[in-house]
Amino acid sequence: MDFLSPDTAKTLTALWAQVTIFFNSMLLPSRLWQFAIIVGCFVLAHLGRIWLSPKVDDWARGRDLSTRRKRWVILFRKRLRGIFFIIFAWSSVLVLDAVKGFYSWRFLVVLAATLVTAWLVVGLFARLIRNSFLRRIVSWGAWVWVTLYYLGFWDDTARVLDSIAIELGGFRLSALAILKALVLTTALLSIARIITGQTTARLRHNEDISPSMTELAIKTMQVLLYGAAVFIGVKAVGFDLTGLAFLSGAIGLGLGFGLQKVVSNLVSGVIILLDKSIKPGDVISLGETFGWIASLGARYVSVVTRDGKEYLIPNEDLITGQVVNWSHSNEFVRVDLEFGTSYHDDPHLVRKIAIEAALSADRVLSNRPAVCHITGFGDSSVDYILRFWITDPVEGLTNVRGAVYLALWDSFKKNGISIPFPQRELRMLDGSTLVVQNSPQKSQGEN
Template sequence: MDFINADTLTTLNRLWAQVEIFFNSMFLPSRIWQIGIILACFAVAHLGRLWLAPKLDNWARGRALSTRQMRWVILLRQRLRGLLFILLAWAAVFALNALKGFYSWRFLVVLAATLVTAWLVVGLVARLIRNRALRQIVTWGAWIWVTLYYLGFWDEVERLLASLGIDFGGFRITALAVLKAVVLTTVLLSVARIVTGQTTARLRTNAEISPSMTELVIKVMQVLLYGSAFFIGLKAVGFDLTGLAVLSGAIGVGLGFGLQKVVSNLVSGVIILLDKSIKPGDVISLGETFGWINSLGARYVSVLTRDGKEFLIPNEDLITGQVVNWSHSNEFVRIDLHFGTAYHDDPHTVRALAIEAAQSVGRVLSDRPTVCHITGFGDSSVDYVLRFWITDPVEGLTNVRGAVYLALWDSFQKNGISIPFPQREVRMLDGSSLAVHRNDENSQSKN
């Protein structure tokens, strides 16, 4: 398990000798002049940035740019000095090529222009990685590789990394293999994220595909792409995936007993997506929770309520529990309102006024019949049920009920219809203790 061996020391000595030769060559007269040209290009680029940056800011403020366009403007401003240096350095290279006797003075200028160009391209490509910490690691790693490659040190550094490793029986893990696996996995994960993001956006805007099928395709695609990126990274290190399959099977049996609820929620999520019983945008009620489906996750369903709360309901509860889907097969929802009027009010008039009041509310459908029926004769009122239809339960049920009740109140007040309330009459029988006590009090007051 030696991490450093004799080959490592030999490669390290060769690399150090190559670095010494390179830096000693910097003191040649022609190289000093080239360094001067590079410094002059940098100084002019710096002054150019100080002059152009305020003008770019004023130009951006004077235009109604979108968020995406503003990001590109900020990106250009941050890299303005580098862009100017690249233009000046390559212009200097062309000038040295054109001048007789100065062709040999172009080596360091070409090297500087190439390095800065490569650094700029790496910085732009790394912007595709959303995670800031990972983006910084990838950016600095790519900058180091580009620098070593163009300086001519990469071959020796590659041999050095290949010689650094640890043996596990007949298997050896080298620093170079780990580095390649990390780079390859990062690239594949970034590509998988971009592909899934673009595909997800297109699928969700495709009206021909149902929302549940869209979510299922997205989940399957994410599992395949991210899983492939992970296993390809392991293969790049040199792991034997057949042995990993046996190990994962044994681990899966153990996890199956300890994570039964998690597995149940995952399987329930797949069932929900396949049978299309619930899809994003549906209005559901489960127990005391009433709201609309915001998103379908692998483990839970996100339900938004009218008061702004977001409930994360496990998928298993939606499979095993009783769920009311207000918009499963169609968007029509019938609402029942119960009320009562006094016995001296004409029931025919009450029914007509109730139907008219309900249809005066904007959300109540006029193309579906609104009906009012007598449901019974109560202790102090004639009881009715008013039934009407709406097509937008996502906008709330309590508010439309309240609007119809208010319309009923206004109509009944206008037409003299009374809404009775329970009244109690207390009679004191002769000979009772209360009646005797009251008679005594009346006699005392008369005296």
């Protein structure tokens, strides 16, 4: 490592001398007046923020704004002091330019106005980065770079950072290259995220494309754009990836053995999207899990049940296991109900009333036949099965079964049809004696 080599020490000495000269020049009388102008602009900006902030809050409360617009209003409110400072500082520069003899007094005012303007622009563009930790790092890094650049210290700082490096054979990795790679890669990833977000919204609102093809197109686009962003960001700063080919191959071989399940789930996800066996909105049953598919991920499928639980089912389980897709080829679902009536009731009448009761319930299709058949003669009842059709399994099956059972109860009660319960008949054989034994509590009370 070339840390604090003679060239690095020489560069640091020159940088420190430049910083000393810059701060000594700040003690000149004309510079002190410029400091006073800058302080005055800051005070006016602070007062302007105090005056305008409540008005912005009242304006936002009086309007029905979307979440995205509310965030921009909050961002604007937080940047009010900086916006007012930029306005007052550049106005002061224009005044100094117009007044004869004061043109030389504008250097620090221009520098302060330029720095605050650059800081504000960096803060606005940093909002494109969704991750708060990464956004904070990029923001502070960009603010430091902007400050060093406009103060004239960046060239010497860059030479110092470039001299701090690790060399392995023909491979050289400097601190400056790492910083450039991080900044450029983050910027490219943010641009890729914006493109994928806009394209995803358009694809999902396009009714001409099936949901499975939509998800496949989205996943393919994300892999290509994010992969290209990382590759371009690394190559643009001069990293030679060919030198890392052997190392990456060894790492890939090791990860291949350790991440077999992950790779299997990724491949299974691609297969699901290609064969269109499962798509968002489908109602499926997998073991004890019954619900509709909320989203298709690269590793798992999100299934939401009627009770609000969200199951993350690995893609491999959907490929290798038995899955019931209630809405795969069409939305029609047949529901079966079993019930029994008394032997004294006319089975022809029971079947007719049961079909009418089923068709009277909500969500039961009237344009598809409902049937009722006798399935057997039980110990206490004649057993029937009632079959009818619905077209919205996503709304649940238990509730529609309950509605039909309730309609059967009302219809049977109205027509005098009884639903029997198990009964037992006790016969006394000749010569048997029935003995009734009182409980201990009752016997004690009688005493």
